Amino acid sequence: MRVESRYRLVYKPLVFLACSAPFVLLVAGAFEVLGRDLGPDPVEYILHSTGKTALNLLLITLLVTPARQLGGWPHLVRLRRMLGVFSFFYAALHVLTYAVLDLGLDFATLGEDIVKRPYITVGFTALVILLALAATSTNGMMRRLGRRWQKLHRLVYVAAILGVWHFWWQVKADIREPLLYAAMLAVLLGYRVVRSRTARELARRFTEARTSAPPSESP
């Protein structure tokens, strides 16, 4: 099978199934089938599970580029959009859980939370970014936005930072897990900084070598 068909027929469906699994498990838990349940506080369970899945998928999305470059799998980029859109999907479920199940659609309180509670302000900003990225993730939008698409989608780094920050801020005392997420994010972002620096350095050396080399072809 050619690489394109392998992705279309095998890898993409597999990734789709994997990304849907947390949702399927939540639904099974909600209906108490397949031996699943959501425990004594289902609202908290869904809130935490969807928030964590959104953040996990966001970090996996950011792993695609390093994996392509270091692993020599350039075609991995074909999976990136699906991962990113799924991250938005879970983030949206997360916020809907909060607004519908926890607050009972009390929009006044939701608005107050977004303004007054910094950890929610941060989460809300991350959600708005993910929404913008998901909405402009189609081929048509990519074409239409052209170079600006690249720029806009760099906001994914901001969303990831805000996501980890939001996680950190809502913890009561045990910061071990958010610390782990912060470390993973630091590696993912650090990789890009180092890589672009190295690339710039190489480019500089290359131009230097070109300009300082004796003009060999000159007569």
Place this chain on the structure above:
Amino acid sequence: MSKYRPRRILPSEITPPEVFFDRRRLLAAALAGGASALLPAAEPSQAQPGQLRYTRNTRYSTSEPPNDYEDITNYNNFYEFGTEKSDPARNAGSLRTHPWTVTVSGEAEVTGQFALEDILKPHPLEERIYRLRCVEAWSMIIPWVGFPLADLLKRFKPTSKAKYVEFRTLHDPKQMPGQRFRVLDWPYVEGLRIDEAMHPLTFIAVGVYGRVLPNQNGAPLRLVVPWKYGFKSIKSIVSIRFTEKQPLNSWHVAQPDEYGFYANVNPNVDHPRWSQATERLIGRGFFAKRQPTLMFNGYAEEVAHLYSGMDLRRYF
């Protein structure tokens, strides 16, 4: 009138663990709805393991239906066994509650080390159905079995210098695996002002739903202070100390701007990161609405006078 009286409990409202809640006791529960404040509960037909003998204190019990035994024993904040709500039920098996010693010290005439049996022996047990409000804005209704803390403290004859009582939880990372990480400054410490400690609502629990406390709920003995956030109700107590100075409680030490010494339930004073105006009552299903949180968790009539003239925003 405060929210927890009078008691109108129906047997059908109680959702006990079938394993021990037999038909005879259901009958007793129905009888207990009567006029008398203290009625003896029926003896169980066969002595179930861990079954306690106690009377029902209806005067101090809420009329709201208690949470399931399942929920009460599987949804716990007990960081000594892990920081997830499900961790304590999973990890508390390593705690050995026999033998158990409680050290009594400080400003009292009777001090020393006491075996658990000697601590408990003189106290008749009673059941009280209390509301529990966690600082995380959720709540439960729990049928505790135990006795008033005041009855225990009086035995040690606190002196006039005893202005506060400090409690400590066991510190043994082998038995309490959560203590291997310094999430809090172990051992867990809590404290009460002496008048709070002597208040008739302040309770030492040794059981729940008529049976000996499971480890994850703070066996073998724990404090229950129903008008304060749950973290004041320290579990698995090994030390009681009478002090002149206000004790430093663990959560206050961890984050002084978020957790105070008093920690009275108060819908008007928010936690810095979330609102305390409402609470989610556990076990009422998906679409149950949050309920308004009550001043002093519904016990204002009994305890508000303890704080008259105090700025509760400052002494949170």
